[in-house]
Amino acid sequence: MPSQLGIQAGENGVKAGGCCTPKQDQIPQKMSVPPTKVLPIIFLPGIMGSNLRMSAKRQALLTKSNNIAWRPDRTGEALAMVNATAARRQLQLDPWETEVDIYDPATNSTGNSKESAAQRHDLGTIRVSLNPEGKSPLLTDDPVGAPNPKTKEMKAKERGWGEVYFGSYRGILEICEIALNHSWLQSSWGRIFKTDPGEWGAVSSPAVKALLEKEHKEAIKGCWFPVHAMGYNWLQSNGESAKILSRRIRDLIEKYIEQKYQCEKVILITHSMGGLVARALIHPQIGGLESVVLGIVHGVMPANGAPAAYKRMRCGFEESFGGLDPAPKVLGNFGSEVTAVLGNSQGGLELLPNKVYGNGWLEVRQNGVLLHSLPKGNNPYSEIYRLPGKWFNLLREDWLNPARVRGAGFKRTCDLLQGAEEFHDAIRDTYHPLSYAHYGADPSRASWERVVWNLDKSRSSANWQDLLIASDNGHGVLELSTTGEASEVNISFSIDGIAAAPVSIPGALGVSLGKSSGAGDQTVPLRSAENQLRSGKFKGIFQQRGYEHQASYSDNNAVQSTLYSLSRIIAIMKWSGNA
Incomplete structure (x- = not known):
């Protein structure tokens, strides 16, 4: 006689069972067997x-x-x-x-x-x-x-x-x-x-x-x-x-x-x-x-990384998710806040543009004229990230260790950057x-394909590379001087049309962050x-x-x-x- 089939989950897998039906019952019996494969x-x-x-x-x-x-x-x-x-x-x-x-x-x-x-x-x-x-x-x-x-x-x-x-x-x-x-x-x-x-x-x-x-x-x-x-x-x-x-x-x-x-x-x-x-x-x-x-x-x-990582360590996070995502505000609206975290995090540093990203993504301009761009030799690690003493480099040394953790600081971050470079090279x-x-x-989601520093168009820029940071609001507005010291003369700047806090240095050179550009998703170009x-x-x-x-x-x-x-x-x- 045809058998009536059923299934049950046993300790060692799925088991089939059944019972007999009258010989006259010629209706085919069906059994649904669940998969035993998992992907x-x-x-x-x-x-x-x-x-x-x-x-x-x-x-x-x-x-x-x-x-x-x-x-x-x-x-x-x-x-x-x-x-x-x-x-x-x-x-x-x-x-x-x-x-x-x-x-x-x-x-x-x-x-x-x-x-x-x-x-x-x-x-x-x-x-x-x-x-x-x-x-x-x-x-x-x-x-x-x-x-x-x-x-x-x-x-x-x-x-x-x-x-x-x-x-x-x-x-x-x-x-x-x-x-x-x-x-x-x-x-x-x-x-x-x-x-x-x-x-x-x-x-x-x-x-x-x-x-x-x-x-x-x-x-x-x-x-x-x-x-x-x-x-x-x-x-x-x-x-x-x-x-x-x-x-x-x-x-x-x-x-x-x-x-x-x-x-x-x-x-x-x-x-x-x-x-x-x-x-x-x-x-x-x-x-x-x-x-x-x-x-x-x-x-x-x-x-190949994203210049937004450099921008955020120097100038803080932008708003995202229409301001609903808490991550940017928690990681930091200002460069000092972001650097305190990502400057001590090899994972964060591994989001920086790598060698394959190419040359020239960090620019210095005045009146729209390109004065300088980096990297030039396809090595942002030595030309930007581990570069000491330049106002346009990645690391503000005084931002790296606000908690005064033993061992933290410029040298340790450079060691982390070395590890990031080796990681990038390995998975290239x-x-x-x-x-x-x-x-x-x-194209409507500007994504920091490049980062541009704009020098104050009204001031001489002959020695701009050798100037020191006298003032930095951590949000994209700097003042540079030969001594790195501020005074009492007020100079106002704006970022993307939004007024920023005034800084004050007579004869100093003002610098402001340019607008984001390049197609992408607002973060990855x-x-x-x-x-x-x-x-x-x-x-x-x-x-x-x-x-x-x-x-x-x-x-x-x-x-x-x-x-x-x-x-x-x-x-x-x-x-x-x-x-």
């Missing part, structure tokens, strides 16, 4: 996109009630830093006294006896509704009566969603979890199938074709795609972060194998600095994970052979991002418009090109054995 999707955030906690020693020094060093989703913490001194910022965001704030319910490492890890990593309601049949690794509530049942919110915490800037990244995490794991056609895919990728900014070469529904369904058949997030300490070198994440990714694969799934590779999605970490992850002498990473989707990566040509990228190429195109190593490139850097994954074109790229990468997967 994790891992999201790597950008700078300031990973939550950090500080050591107990540093917490005590700062007399904080918890150990939060950086958690932009926590409004109270962000507001407390807005008016913090440069010294406070240096101590709270110290790469030697911080680590990723990983969800750890066993030890409840919050630095606050009244706050559990679950409370610290609370994400609210996860906007994912998945109801797979049988056992799955997805974000679903366990059925009532299951042993040690977990909600989807609890599972999201275990996936690392609470260790990243959730307010900024939740959209892309939830969209990927839903879109890749639903068994029916979703509206997100309906806008992708048969659509010319040129609508999302795809360049003509490398050519990419429209995705067909049957291609996608064949690619995802028989596999789960759980979405994870992994933070990293963005204050430390991206090379060190890659080594740590390499171990975490291998442990994740092993965890799925222990749960009786076939798990062999992962796919990475990155935002901004996360792309540099991903490149280090696959580098054979750093992370060594190229054989484990099936492919990478890079979003708004500063492939490192891209995964199965890479896709999207980035801003918007096209000149840097398009190195991915020039490399010739990518399977698809999407040059896009309409979004600001941090908000890129809130843009429909960025999301749709990401889903398209994921489907194309998944289709390449070749599983070992017959499982």
Whole structure:
């Protein structure tokens, strides 16, 4: 007699069972067997996109009630830093006294006896509704009566969603979890199938074709795609972060194998600095994970660095997100505040333009006439970053160590810059052979392609290179003199038409920061991002418009090109054995 089949999740995997039906019953019996293969999707955030906690020693020094060093989703913490001194910022965001704030319910490492890890990593309601049949690794509530049942919110915490800037990244995490794991056609895919990728900014070469529904369904058949997030300490070198994440990714694969799934590779999605970490992850002498990473989707990566990093260390952050993003105000509105943090952070210094970015991005002009530009020999490290005693160099030595930390200062920062140079050289040509990228190429999003210092047009500039800083408002207005001393004569300046505080030096030479220019996303200029195109190593490139850097994954074109790229990468997967 035909048998009535069913399935159940056993301790050692999925088991089939059934019962007999009358011989007359000729209706075919069907059994839905859930996949046993898992291909994790891992999201790597950008700078300031990973939550950090500080050591107990540093917490005590700062007399904080918890150990939060950086958690932009926590409004109270962000507001407390807005008016913090440069010294406070240096101590709270110290790469030697911080680590990723990983969800750890066993030890409840919050630095606050009244706050559990679950409370610290609370994400609210996860906007994912998945109801797979049988056992799955997805974000679903366990059925009532299951042993040690977990909600989807609890599972999201275990996936690392609470260790990243959730307010900024939740959209892309939830969209990927839903879109890749639903068994029916979703509206997100309906806008992708048969659509010319040129609508999302795809360049003509490398050519990419429209995705067909049957291609996608064949690619995802028989596999789960759980979405994870992994933070990293963005204050430390991206090379060190890659080594740590390499171990975490291998442990994740092993965890799925222990749960009786076939798990062999992962796919990475990155935002901004996360792309540099991903490149280090696959580098054979750093992370060594190229054989484990099936492919990478890079979003708004500063492939060759960004002059905005120089500008912000000298003149502070600009407003972003329409003023709603707390990160710029917390990192610093003034150069002294930003330098106190990034000047002691190798990770931050690794966002500076590298040798491949090219010459001439730092300019000195008077009356529109170019007087000088740097670098000239494709080495910004020696020509700008480690250059001492020049008013136009990167480092204001008196801004580096406001907290008077032992060992901090110009020499240590130069050592960090040496490490940044070595990191840049190491990953210079490192891209995964199965890479896709999207980035801003918007002419209306001026992105500091170059930084311009304008000399006061009414004064002599014959000896401008040898002058000393007499006054610096930390926001792009300087006064230079032969002695480096100020006096009592008021001279007013403006930045982009906005009046700045007057400074006063008779016979001194005024300098002001020029306007941002160059297509991009307001942070990463096209000149840097398009190195991915020039490399010739990518399977698809999407040059896009309409979004600001941090908000890129809130843009429909960025999301749709990401889903398209994921489907194309998944289709390449070749599983070992017959499982």
